[in-house]
Amino acid sequence: MRAGDALPVELPDAVREAVLAPLVDHHCHGVRRDDLTRALFETLITEADLPAPPGTTHFDTPAGLAVRRWCAPLLGLDPHVPPAVYLARRAELGAAEVNRRLLREAGIVAFLVDTGINGSCLLSAAEMGRLGGAAADEIVRTEQVEQAVAASTASGVSYISDLNDNLAAKAARAVGFTSVVAHPHGLDFDPARPSRGAVIAAANRRLADPQDRLADPVLLRHLLWAVVDVARERSLPLQFHTGYGAPGLDPHRADPTLMTGFIRATQPIGVPLVLMHCHPFHRQAAHLATVFPHVYVDVGLVPAHTAAGAAAVVGELLELVPFHKQLFGSDGHGVAETCYLGALYYRRGLAGALAVRLAAGEWSVPDAARVAHMIGSGNARRIYHL
Template sequence: MTAADLTPLDDLPLLDHHVHGALTTDLARPEMESALTESDRPVPGWMTQFDSQLGLAVRRWCAPVLDLPAHVAPEEYLRRRSELTAAEVTGRLLRASGIATWLVDTGIAGPGVLSPAEMAAASGARAWEVVRLEAVLEQLAREGFSAAELPARFPEVLAERTASAAGLKSVVAYRSGFDFEPNRPSDSEVVAAAERWLRAGGGRVVDPVLLRFLLWAGVDRGLPLQLHTGHGDPDLRLHRCDPLLLTEFIELVEPTGTELVLLHCYPFHRNAGHLAQVYPHVFFDVGLAINHTGLRSDSVVAESLELAPFAKVLFSTDAYGPAELHHLGAVLWRRAMRRTLAPWVEDGVCSAEDALRVASMIGRDNARRLYGC
């Protein structure tokens, strides 16, 4: 059995269970370079992000979608990109990804960022929203509320805001890390924290009591709750984003029946696999890491399949910005799955049918069952 025998995987319609909107604006080279890294610092003039795993992948797999030869020089790639309209570039790359369903985290929104409906229109696919808890509270603060009414009012607002949503998302990893007190805060604690926050002008929610309140409000809402885990931009402290730090919170959530989804997880994806194995309500993916590890993503994907039941692993791109990231998230995942599963078949560990079934579970079916879409 060779990798070529798993070619049906190339045509599998994928469900990207965690993604952000693609950009509709043209990108100059500095903006494109910045999009190829999680760093928020300027790219030094003596280097280029095209000399990275992600940069190589753009030149290898995105160039042909724009009618260029693979491995074209960055200058030629960017020239061709600017010749086409931004809408044309975005549409080509999204459609070429083979992603049939997007679950779009709208916590990063604004001018030039496609909404879920616009993602669906640009790609010819379906799309649902994933609502970010922190964004709902921050919007509520802009609209005005008293601290005393928060414990009762927020769940009502959240229910209204998520009436047609597929899931919820929290960025507590960025705001405080996972080494927080896991128990549900009391109403009096929430009111006192809200008073401090509102007196300071509201804004970005970083108070640990309010963050815990949001998490438990999300648990009570009952939709799958996604948690960014592991690698991200410098706003987080990586050593505080190991999902093992969530163990007590995970156990407290278990009786509620709410599913928890650990996003991305790198370099803690083996730890996430442990949690997904031992707790029935925990799922995970390695989404963000796939693009940034590029040609090495096959190792990350293979490691994600070492311990967890295959029914607990999901596919995502976590792409945000240029549609190259959305396209590559799918291309590299398919490549990694072929390179992982083909040796299993060759060694007689499973049949080709089993291998394709596992790929279908992770690429689409598990998320369908989890999110009901």
């Protein structure tokens, strides 16, 4: 069963076809190529990076139940089988076959893969595309580029030119950039470009211990502006991780309205800024996308993690955000189940939200179908030049 084939509501044929049309997943990560222990699998279906408390399991979450309901049949099992049965079948098939089945059945026509999470255990962008029967392109993690430059450059002065050169080289082979500035610092950063002297001084301090994660606010700001310059030259968008996320994220500093000054400063430049995940700040993100012409939003991993509750979040975006500003991104990572469920619950959530509007006579059938195509693939094709 392809992701979303079992929609929760009846829709006119044209709208159903639009909801089920192939999606452009504008932000995901590589999934594991190796066979997994139960403990590792459980951490990969949640944003937690630690095991569940003793005597409990991460399968007792909306995502855990969704794995057993929707992924089990793709592995030849009955829906709702116990976790142990599911994982035994997963091990029997092997990671390559599980990945092939789940990625292909997600109904993705193009994977845009954030390659910032390293490791030979993860599929590359090309491998994600091959197993999923889809096109695949790279989204460059800006902080990863900076880390490589800091580890190899000779001085604070060369740090600036080396960073520019490396970003430009990466941009030539990618369709966009992404930043996780919310994790080491928060989105409440000073929006102004730092001076060259301040950058050189901060870079010299950085080079004393370049293996540390970048946290210096001057260099973080410099990195963002350097990326904006390269993105403008190459007509590439820049993604920002906001809202719901990993344990290292300080939630109250991940509200995208905190970076309004930066958004306003970049408006004349015209580089598209994509606010990802956003929940529980999706209403704030919606405001930014409404008032700034270069701002776009998605709800990323939220549909997969809220599962049956996805319709409420998807519906709220339809209430608030211009339809040409919304994107689909699964934020699938670690296990292919997250990619599959991201697509499935996005489609189910969108179907439910569209059905309400159609039944109320608020939307016509052609409008509902057009919006579904825009959000599912058309908007991504436009801003990523696919």
